[in-house]
Amino acid sequence: MPALLAIAETVSIHTEKQMPRIELRTEIKASREIVFDLSRSIDLHKISTEHTNETAIAGKTSGLIGMDESVTWRAKHFGIYQKLTSRITEFERPNMFVDEMVKGAFKSFRHEHHFTESNGGTLMTDYFEYKSPLGIFGKIADKLFLKKYMMDLLTERNRIVKDFAETDKWKEIVA
Numbered sequence: 001m002p003a004l005l006a007i008a009e010t011v012s013i014h015t016e017k018q019m020p021r022i023e024l025r026t027e028i029k030a031s032r033e034i035v036f037d038l039s040r041s042i043d044l045h046k047i048s049t050e051h052t053n054e055t056a057i058a059g060k061t062s063g064l065i066g067m068d069e070s071v072t073w074r075a076k077h078f079g080i081y082q083k084l085t086s087r088i089t090e091f092e093r094p095n096m097f098v099d100e101m102v103k104g105a106f107k108s109f110r111h112e113h114h115f116t117e118s119n120g121g122t123l124m125t126d127y128f129e130y131k132s133p134l135g136i137f138g139k140i141a142d143k144l145f146l147k148k149y150m151m152d153l154l155t156e157r158n159r160i161v162k163d164f165a166e167t168d169k170w171k172e173i174v175a
């Protein structure tokens with residue numbers, strides 16, 4: 001899986017300001033418009049998180065999410081079913097969008113998705129910042145396992161976006 005290795009090599013985790021930040025860059029051989037739309041697809045998100053039984057249960061539950069729209073997800077993480085609602089707070093097609101947690105297990109999170117033309121394709125850059133709940137216990141969880149868990153989720157999501165964008169599979173999602 002060379003694509004997955006290439007993705008994993010571009011990951012960095014920052015912990016300045018005591019708020020973990022994951023930065024992930026993925027080169028994709030497809031147009032910005034296709035990559036942008038795949039990245040905001042509720043249906044593709046479901047595919048990329050099948051291993052957590054993630055389901056959209058409220059708000060926008062299928063199709064492409066847009067500005068000021070929200071989605072509530074139900075998923076199993078660490079053996080516990082959880083709900084999380086996020087809202088699109090910034091949206092500039094096909095350059096970027098931001099989703100932020102409205103309600104859920106984190107104290108807060110902000111996920112920026114940026115798309116730039118690169119080498120005849122698209123460079124997709126994710127910035128994911130979050131704050132864990134539970135004070136010092138949350139910080140310990142970050143260091144022990146949560147940062148890596150979140151990085152792995154985002155890396156898998158981007159692997160799926162890349163796979164769909166670079167093949168005809170994208171037509172099943174955004175056409």
